[in-house]
Amino acid sequence: MAYDSENIFPYNRQEQKGVQVERMFDAIAGRYDALNHLLSFGLDRRWRRKGIDFLRPFSPARILDVATGTGDLAIALYEALRPGLVVGIDLSDGMMEVGRRKAAKAGCARSVLFERQDCMALSYPDDSFDAVTVAFGVRNFAQIARGIAEMYRVLKPGGRLLILELSTPRRFPMKQLYALYSKVAIPRIGRLVSKERAAYAYLPASIRVVPQGGEMAGLLAGQGFEEVGVRTFTFGICSLYTGKKN
Numbered sequence: 001m002a003y004d005s006e007n008i009f010p011y012n013r014q015e016q017k018g019v020q021v022e023r024m025f026d027a028i029a030g031r032y033d034a035l036n037h038l039l040s041f042g043l044d045r046r047w048r049r050k051g052i053d054f055l056r057p058f059s060p061a062r063i064l065d066v067a068t069g070t071g072d073l074a075i076a077l078y079e080a081l082r083p084g085l086v087v088g089i090d091l092s093d094g095m096m097e098v099g100r101r102k103a104a105k106a107g108c109a110r111s112v113l114f115e116r117q118d119c120m121a122l123s124y125p126d127d128s129f130d131a132v133t134v135a136f137g138v139r140n141f142a143q144i145a146r147g148i149a150e151m152y153r154v155l156k157p158g159g160r161l162l163i164l165e166l167s168t169p170r171r172f173p174m175k176q177l178y179a180l181y182s183k184v185a186i187p188r189i190g191r192l193v194s195k196e197r198a199a200y201a202y203l204p205a206s207i208r209v210v211p212q213g214g215e216m217a218g219l220l221a222g223q224g225f226e227e228v229g230v231r232t233f234t235f236g237i238c239s240l241y242t243g244k245k246n
Contacts, residue, residue: 005139005210010202017142018118022091024199029094033070039186047238048073048135051164052080054242058160060130064089066119066151067137071099071112078108089117119147127156135164139210148223155245161225162242166207169236178237182207216241
């Protein structure tokens with residue numbers, strides 16, 4: 001089954017989505033963190049802490065952070081949970097280079113590693129990680145079901161999945177306010193600060209059509225996850241999806 005977000009492209013329909021996503025994030029890597037915090041009013045940090053709180057009781061020793069970007073979640077996971085290893089993967093070397101510098105500054109470069117991987121075809125063996133996480137990256141997957149199947153494959157039995165993703169509020173007036181903010185403010189602010197018009201038109205467009213709520217929960221269950229959970233934060237602007245591999 002194809003999902004609408006798989007048909008939203010940063011630049012054109014002639015190239016594969018993964019190629020375009022890599023180029024887009026390489027282009028905005030230097031300004032991504034500042035813009036991300038600005039556009040979310042700093043709430044992205046709070047949402048990551050909520051996700052980490054879900055994993056805390058399970059004390060995962062090996063964590064894979066998919067679509068790690070500049071490593072905010074990977075580094076926060078290490079600082080909060082002290083696992084033996086966190087591996088952050090991404091298509092964008094530009095974003096991960098920022099992450100490597102942040103990990104070095106935080107003193108965790110030996111425990112938080114960054115590797116270029118395509119989440120559609122991970123190179124890791126089956127049952128490799130105690131937890132797999134994704135923060136605000138599922139909407140960029142070229143094939144969402146395939147990416148989730150790969151995350152299931154590399155999880156150990158009993159391992160936990162954590163997905164944080166932006167979502168669309170459903171209730172008045174937040175639904176209308178968020179629609180205005182995402183369609184008008186985000187592209188304009190992104191264009192002014194990063195000069196990358198396509199990226200900040202693509203990002204809100206992809207949020208509107210990524211699987212959300214029950215649809216995402218059903219997708220996880222369809223790939224084999226059990227104990228699937230859904231929570232929302234900040235009037236539905238962010239959703240937390242969780243699951244367990246048996």
